[in-house]
Amino acid sequence: MKPADIEAIAYWLAEQGLAGAREDELLRQFCERCVAAGLPLTRAVCFIDTLHPVYEGRAFRWRIEETDEQSFVEYGRTDQGGEAAENWRRTPFFFLLESGGSELRRCLEAGEPADFNMITDAAKDGATDYLAIIHRFPGEGAIGEMDCFYSSWATRTPGGFRDEDIAAIRRLLPSLALAIKCGALGRIAGTLVEVYLGRDPAKRVLEGRIARGIADRISAVLWFSDLHSFTSISDGAEPEQIIPLLNDYADATISAIHDAGGDVLKLIGDGTLAIFKADDPAGACRCALQAEENLRTRERELNTRRTAAGLPVTQVYLGLHIGDVFYGNIGSEERLDFTVIGPAVNEVARIASMGTSVGRSIVISDAFAAAAPETERARLVSVGRYALRGVGRSQELFTLDPGLRS
Numbered sequence: 001m002k003p004a005d006i007e008a009i010a011y012w013l014a015e016q017g018l019a020g021a022r023e024d025e026l027l028r029q030f031c032e033r034c035v036a037a038g039l040p041l042t043r044a045v046c047f048i049d050t051l052h053p054v055y056e057g058r059a060f061r062w063r064i065e066e067t068d069e070q071s072f073v074e075y076g077r078t079d080q081g082g083e084a085a086e087n088w089r090r091t092p093f094f095f096l097l098e099s100g101g102s103e104l105r106r107c108l109e110a111g112e113p114a115d116f117n118m119i120t121d122a123a124k125d126g127a128t129d130y131l132a133i134i135h136r137f138p139g140e141g142a143i144g145e146m147d148c149f150y151s152s153w154a155t156r157t158p159g160g161f162r163d164e165d166i167a168a169i170r171r172l173l174p175s176l177a178l179a180i181k182c183g184a185l186g187r188i189a190g191t192l193v194e195v196y197l198g199r200d201p202a203k204r205v206l207e208g209r210i211a212r213g214i215a216d217r218i219s220a221v222l223w224f225s226d227l228h229s230f231t232s233i234s235d236g237a238e239p240e241q242i243i244p245l246l247n248d249y250a251d252a253t254i255s256a257i258h259d260a261g262g263d264v265l266k267l268i269g270d271g272t273l274a275i276f277k278a279d280d281p282a283g284a285c286r287c288a289l290q291a292e293e294n295l296r297t298r299e300r301e302l303n304t305r306r307t308a309a310g311l312p313v314t315q316v317y318l319g320l321h322i323g324d325v326f327y328g329n330i331g332s333e334e335r336l337d338f339t340v341i342g343p344a345v346n347e348v349a350r351i352a353s354m355g356t357s358v359g360r361s362i363v364i365s366d367a368f369a370a371a372a373p374e375t376e377r378a379r380l381v382s383v384g385r386y387a388l389r390g391v392g393r394s395q396e397l398f399t400l401d402p403g404l405r406s
Helices: 003-019 023-036 082-089 092-099 117-124 163-197 199-206 230-236 239-259 281-308 343-358 366-371
Strands: 043-049 057-063 072-075 103-106 129-136 148-155 215-227 263-268 271-277 316-331 336-341 362-364 380-387 394-400
Touching: 003 023, 003 163, 023 043, 023 057, 023 163, 043 163, 082 092, 092 103, 092 129, 092 148, 117 129, 117 148, 129 163, 148 163, 163 199, 199 263, 199 336, 215 230, 215 239, 215 281, 215 336, 215 343, 239 263, 239 271, 239 281, 239 316, 263 336, 271 281, 271 336, 281 316, 281 366, 316 343, 316 366, 343 362, 343 380, 343 394, 366 394
Parallel strands: 316 362
Antiparallel strands: 043 057, 043 148, 057 072, 103 129, 129 148, 215 271, 215 316, 263 271, 316 336, 362 394, 380 394
């Protein structure tokens, strides 16, 4: 590669990093530009760890010919044993980390050993030379487990990489690592904000709505649910069973809400606060009832599995209400929460707590019943009129007619 080509590609990488280019597309175009400039690449893999509750990181792959291979994969945790951990230990990158090295090269055409799994795969693909490189992120450049950029490069060219090819790769890789790190950091920000705040609040925060005190007055269907007899279950269960139990029922509840178009705003111990924005009140009520139906399907399946495993089971008790709330940033200068506040929020919590008193797993306010579409309203039956603690008016409460349950 000519020095001018190297500088042009490095400049292009800087532009792509600033633009937040998708990592797999960035790698593809980088390799194609390098090949066009005379660098004999035939195969490349890059990966970087991330901050995610499920995945440890993402790997990006390129080959010079078209294949059915995915351009990127998300890989699971390698610090919890099992097959993923064993596969990681057989990589040249694990060897480099353990030995403190930064580069490992195998001139396969010269008979050097294909002594790691990735090198074996490259050799089967006809590679004559293989190079693995780690770029470490020192100090504050590391974010959690995102402390390195890993890459490997292979060629089928007779004689393998020339010295000038290796020099070009070394010159360009810091720019590629930085560009991919930029894309990864943007994705991490989105993931973390969504995981901890919820989908719609995350979108609003990332759009810049982070000033303290900014809140919109919206109409929303409010969902508040918690677990029946959780205190007695936690008192009687083994301590190591409590978190898995909460996770199991939270997964059933949150996925049911998301699948019906709602947004989970807060997890409060065993409780869940969610909203369905009510620009169309009847539609929002229908979505909330669909979420409840989704939940009951998941709950039945979950309880069957947990019972078979000899684990404690419970039931989600739910309150539904509709009303106006303030939706936005509330808190101090040091700690903000993106949530909903207002009398309707207090009211839905009181309504949910009535489930035990009336012996029903779902209790619905009179406002929700009035706003629901006629087809859904026909499924509701009254459970009586109640004065709720902390609510300035008595109201009739409803539940779903057990005889009309599917």
